[in-house]
Amino acid sequence: MVFTIQNTDVKQKDADRAVVVAITSRAVFESGAGDGDDVYGVGVAFQLLKALQRVNERLLEENPAESLLFDVVLITTDSQQQQQSSNIISSTRHYGLEISRFCFSSEEDFIESLQNNNVQLFLTTDKNEASQASQKGVLSALLDQQVALCPSDQxxxxxxxxxxxxxxxxxxxxxxxxxxxxxxxxxxxxxxxxxxxxxxxxxxxxxxxxxxxxxxxxxxxxxxxxxxxxxxxxxxxxxxxxxxxxxxxxxxxx
The missing domain is CATH 3.40.50 (Rossmann fold)
Structure with a gap:
């Protein structure tokens, strides 16, 4: 089962031109370690997300009509986080993250969510997920703890x-x-x-x-x-x- 929620807080990107990047919610947020009951702590991919947003900001500074932008999709296969989907959305709003869509699926069906969203790059902390996506022709990269230390300005x-x-x-x-x-x-x-x-x-x-x-x-x-x-x-x-x-x-x- 796969279902998607569009983030109404974010202007949606041009589907024909945007570069779709999917990131697992486990990489972006740490459940139960945030600033409040409905806000998660940040995970290893937080700085990466900020860097993607910075590229978009600079592209729009160069050309306000620019359509070649990163379009970020958050993929959630963790059953506990799926039960707390409102917390994921609240956390996204709290940190000002430019995430266009939230996709929820079982571990068996997450490839379908990548394909449905025309994902061009899939980022995860799970080696098995990265391998599965690569085998289906989806470009994938494995994230580790070192990513959390990366600067976000570039x-x-x-x-x-x-x-x-x-x-x-x-x-x-x-x-x-x-x-x-x-x-x-x-x-x-x-x-x-x-x-x-x-x-x-x-x-x-x-x-x-x-x-x-x-x-x-x-x-x-x-x-x-x-x-x-x-x-x-x-x-x-x-x-x-x-x-x-x-x-x-x-x-x-x-």
Missing amino acids: LRVVFCGDAAIQPDTDTMLASRRAAQSFWAQLGEMQRRFSLNDSPLCFVLLTSHGGRESCVGSMLTLHSSGVSVDEAYCLAGAPRGPILSLLQPHFMLEE
Whole structure:
């Protein structure tokens, strides 16, 4: 069972142009740890949401008629939070979060909610949910506690260039097509801003191979319209230390 509630506090985005991002409510809110009985505490994805909103604000500052905007959908599969749906909506209003729709579904049917809303990027703290969505061709990224420490004034995205060495199964090809479509939209957003004053920062990271591998991944992104702000070739070194310095909001496989 899947049902959706539209957030009447938020102006709805252009369905033909908006970039739809779905985030699980468990990543955004911590049940029972807020400022009041009907307000949840903030979760690991709170700063990420604020960064997405900042991009939208800057796009509208550049062009008040802009329609290429992030459209955020909150996905709830947790039965306890579903029983307290009014708390989720109250918490969204309390923190001033620009969430367009609230989708409630069972754990078995959450893929349907992603497909019904034409989601282009799914963000979750649950590895199994991310895997299921990817297998259905929905671009997904796994969030961890590090995201909570990220600054909200600039959306920082890391592209991992090592996926190109993986075998091309049908699932991989479907995921790659979804990724390339999303990259193209990010690139179009990026071109709205000058290099020195952008609310978007794109970083390329390759863990394996040498300079040629890094350059090849950079060209792949460039062909999709994405210009990389920073690039790092680790050549087998662990990526944990550099990621802690970069503080990305999420990482996408290239």
